[in-house]
Structure formats: C-alpha cells, structure tokens
Amino acid sequence: MNPSFKLILIILISFEISFTRSLTANCVLIAVCLIYLMIHKIKLKTLGIVLLIPVIPAVALSITIAFFTPAQDYHFALVLFSRMFAYVLLGTSFTLINSPIELARSLEQNLHLPSKFAYGSLAAFGVLPKMKSTILTLQKAALMRGITLSYWSPKLYFKALLIAMNWSDELAQAMLSHGYVEDTTRTYAATIPIKSTDWAYMIVPILIIQPLLFLLP
Amino acid sequence: MNLSNHYHVRDIIFITLIGIAFGAIFISTNFIYNFLTVVLTPVGLAPMANDINMGIWVMAGPLTGFILRKPGAGFLGEFLAAVGEMFFGGQWGASTLISGAIQGIASELGFTLTGYKVYNWFSLCLSCLTTTIVTFAWDMFKNGYAEFHFGMLILLFVVRFISIFFFGGILTKMIAALLDRSHMLAKFGGSNV
Structure with a gap:
C-alpha cells in the first residue's frame, strides 16, 4: 500500500477513536492490526515489547476512570484501556513495516511535500x-x-x-x-506510484470502521 | 530580528535535530513518568503523571519558536520531534503524530497571537498558556479528562501549566540567554533575547 495513503488512513482512524467510545471498534482494530503484523512476519518478541509499553499508563488511567470519577464508568474505562493498545498497534503497523525513506519519497512524490x-x-x-x-x-x-x-x-x-x-x-x-538543490524540480530514482488499489485500501477500511465506531458500544 | 521567513534545508535539519536531541534527553525521564503513574494510581491521581511530565514533552515547541523567530518554527519543532519519536521511540504509535501536531499548533499559537513581532517573557508565557489550554482540551477527549470532577480538573490544569511554564518558559529563557551570550544564533537569524 502507498505509504502516504497508509499514514493518512492510520491518522484518520486514530483521530476518530480519540473522540468515540466504541469498545467493539477498538477491539476490532487491535485484532486487525495484530493479524496484519503477523502476516508481515513481525517477530513475536518485538510485538511483545510493543504491547508491554502502554500497560502501566493504560491500567492506571482505567483504574482512575473506573474508581475515582463521579460517574465510575466501567465501560469507558475499558474503552480507554483498549484505545491505548489500538493507538500503539496502528502506529506499529506503519513504523515496523514502512521505512522513513519510503515515507519521505512518497510524501514528496504523492503529496507534493517540498x-x-x-x-x-x-x-x-x-x-x-x-x-x-x-x-x-x-x-x-x-x-x-x-x-x-x-x-x-x-x-x-x-x-x-x-x-x-x-x-x-x-x-x-x-x-x-551531493547535488541537492532546494526549491527546484527533481527527477526520481525510485518512483512511488499511486495505484487504484491504494485508493481502495484507504477508503474501504474507513467505510467499514464508521458503523462500528458510531453504532456499536 | 529575523531576516527571512523562508525555510532553508539547513533550518529544517536544525529543527529536526533539536527535536531528536531533546528526545534523547527525555528518554531518561520515562522511568519518572512510570514511577509517578504507579505511585499516583492508588490515590486516584494517575493522570497527574501526564500533567507533571507535559512540560518536558512539549518543550521543543516554545524553544524553537522562541529562538528561531520564524512563523511555523514552534509547530515544526514539536511536530518533527513527534515524527522522529514515532519511528524511533515508537511506543505511542500514531497518536504521537496527532499529539505532536496538536502540541505544535498549541505552542505556535502563542507566537501567532503576538504577530511574530514580540519575543520576550510575554510571548513566551503566552505560548506556554496556549500550549496548556490546547493540550488540556485534547486530553479532555483522548485521556477521558471530561469524566473527572471539577476540582480535579483545576488541579490537573494548574499542575500542567506549572510544568509547561518551568520547561517551556523558565528553562527556555535560560537556554536562550546562554545561546545569546555565545553569539551562535546570529547565523540562524535570532538575537537580542
């Protein structure tokens, strides 16, 4: 998938889950990301470390929401808990698979970043x-x-x-x-195309996640 | 004052390097955050660990805005640091980028309000204040702060402001004074701190 499109997709979804309270959607996202990372043969050890890091803040925040707020909303506590893991897994679905150079090339060629x-x-x-x-x-x-x-x-x-x-x-x-001149048109040694499948890969997940986010608890 | 608002490739490398250097310094503070979180959880104040550390995390914004004195410098300083953190620190994933963008806009706003003309205690404090308000508003949603009772929110807000004021205000001013004395900033366009 085109790196820029993938980044936009991940940012959009992360942004949306920050404002919605759907435990189901968070769990689906976590599962999809885990499957995606497995398909790309990410080492279990790396994945373990990634999943370990948000544990302390996630547990602490959910305990605070569940026991130390006026509403004592257990559902929201679980939403926040799962949200942290969803953020991390969405992020690693990008950073463990795409390199900074790919992203830089794609942002320059596809999104016309100077x-x-x-x-x-x-x-x-x-x-x-x-x-x-x-x-x-x-x-x-x-x-x-x-x-x-x-x-x-x-x-x-x-x-x-x-x-x-x-x-x-x-x-x-x-x-x-090395011959770099800023603000001039450049030719590309490695071109990163935008295929029609890239559009599909970006739009279809966004469409699928909407009903999950807004209709399911 | 600044001669040009144009960004050259050197400025961009410089701003990114600031973010990276600060990130390397902050790595050593991660254990403080985890320790505070664990200690504060039983008394129901776990989110305060966030607010206590917030100043360290957002410091790159006010600092780059204050020393480079170009429109957009505060935003870029904070945002590029977040991009670096996402690839190399990695733990907060995609939300790092969103938080980085929000913190960047927040600290930039303080300098925007003074029209990029005034660079003194006033503009720096303004930047610290906008950073506190905007990042706090973001945490209302992201970290569920909206659920807390009013007294706790006031407490968290005050703690956050103190933290941002210490790192983004006092420390930034001290660093800028050292830079000014070294005359190193002249080539980047900043002076007379």
Whole structure:
C-alpha cells in the first residue's frame, strides 16, 4: 500500500477513536492490526515489547476512570484501556513495516511535500543514534568534571543545541555537495506510484470502521 | 530580528535535530513518568503523571519558536520531534503524530497571537498558556479528562501549566540567554533575547 495513503488512513482512524467510545471498534482494530503484523512476519518478541509499553499508563488511567470519577464508568474505562493498545498497534503497523525513506519519497512524490522538508528531516533522522550517544557523552564528560547535567539543566540543552547547529551545517553542506538543490524540480530514482488499489485500501477500511465506531458500544 | 521567513534545508535539519536531541534527553525521564503513574494510581491521581511530565514533552515547541523567530518554527519543532519519536521511540504509535501536531499548533499559537513581532517573557508565557489550554482540551477527549470532577480538573490544569511554564518558559529563557551570550544564533537569524 502507498505509504502516504497508509499514514493518512492510520491518522484518520486514530483521530476518530480519540473522540468515540466504541469498545467493539477498538477491539476490532487491535485484532486487525495484530493479524496484519503477523502476516508481515513481525517477530513475536518485538510485538511483545510493543504491547508491554502502554500497560502501566493504560491500567492506571482505567483504574482512575473506573474508581475515582463521579460517574465510575466501567465501560469507558475499558474503552480507554483498549484505545491505548489500538493507538500503539496502528502506529506499529506503519513504523515496523514502512521505512522513513519510503515515507519521505512518497510524501514528496504523492503529496507534493517540498523536497527540503522530506530530505531535510530524513537527513536529521539519519544521525539519531549518533545524537543519542553524543548526549550521553556530554553527560559523562560533565560528570568527570564533577558536574551533573540533568534534564532540567539549561547547560545540557545549550550544548545539545550547539551540536544540532554544527551538524545541521554539516548535513546541509553534505546534501549540497551531493547535488541537492532546494526549491527546484527533481527527477526520481525510485518512483512511488499511486495505484487504484491504494485508493481502495484507504477508503474501504474507513467505510467499514464508521458503523462500528458510531453504532456499536 | 529575523531576516527571512523562508525555510532553508539547513533550518529544517536544525529543527529536526533539536527535536531528536531533546528526545534523547527525555528518554531518561520515562522511568519518572512510570514511577509517578504507579505511585499516583492508588490515590486516584494517575493522570497527574501526564500533567507533571507535559512540560518536558512539549518543550521543543516554545524553544524553537522562541529562538528561531520564524512563523511555523514552534509547530515544526514539536511536530518533527513527534515524527522522529514515532519511528524511533515508537511506543505511542500514531497518536504521537496527532499529539505532536496538536502540541505544535498549541505552542505556535502563542507566537501567532503576538504577530511574530514580540519575543520576550510575554510571548513566551503566552505560548506556554496556549500550549496548556490546547493540550488540556485534547486530553479532555483522548485521556477521558471530561469524566473527572471539577476540582480535579483545576488541579490537573494548574499542575500542567506549572510544568509547561518551568520547561517551556523558565528553562527556555535560560537556554536562550546562554545561546545569546555565545553569539551562535546570529547565523540562524535570532538575537537580542
């Protein structure tokens, strides 16, 4: 399925379930996403980790809604509980299967996002692991001088911003030296087409989910 | 003041990198969120963990808006951070993107209200206030806040504002002052904080 269309579908559904209170629809979404991920042979371990993360907030929020609100609405507590898992599974149905580069290409070609946004952010996401280790290095280096740089210290953010500035300069120069020119028409090495099936894959699920969301409890 | 409202590829990389760098810093605060959630659940205040941490999560918005001084910078700072989080942190899935867009619009609104002309405590506080109001309204639906009684809502709102004001206001101002002293921002168009 076309990545842009898939993203739009996922965002639309996530947005809709935020405003509706259908336990059935949430459960159907969870089941469909699980089946979809299984078909794409996602490792059970990865899936397990994904499902483990929302457990604490989901349980805590449903307990609060069920026992500490004036209405003590058990149904709504379950809706919120299932909603968290639906969000996560909808998201992973995208992120575990489509790569950022596919999305960037598709957004540029299919939705006409300016290429500087598509490739600029992609370039930045490319150095994400390096950024993580650099932040750790900053903190460790400060510790060696007896200074603790915690998440509330302005100095830590200041240093991180200086790094972001330097790297953005370097990455932009690297892109320019590879022949990237912003605001010009580009040719595509890999074209991402919009097929008629892409439209069907987007519209049919949206149509199916509506009655579930609005008619079933 | 800013010379141009046009975004170059370098600005976009810079904004995304800010989001990523802050994300890398915030990862270490996840355990605080989980700890607070577990501790606050028995007393019926579990959602407060959200509000206490909210300032950390939305900080990229007011900060980029304040230091880059371009229309859209506050939105992009927050939204691009959410895109990164969706692919690499991953846990909140698609709702990260929606929350990111809403938080981005929320912090951008504060600067929009001053017409992108004033960049001082006032505009920063305004951005913190719009961020609190808009994200709170979103949680009325998303996290079922509408179910709580009035007293609790007031408490959550105040806690959220304090958190956003600390991280998005006070901390942002301190970071901006450090940047100003370093004269590094001049090439990105910001100055005279």
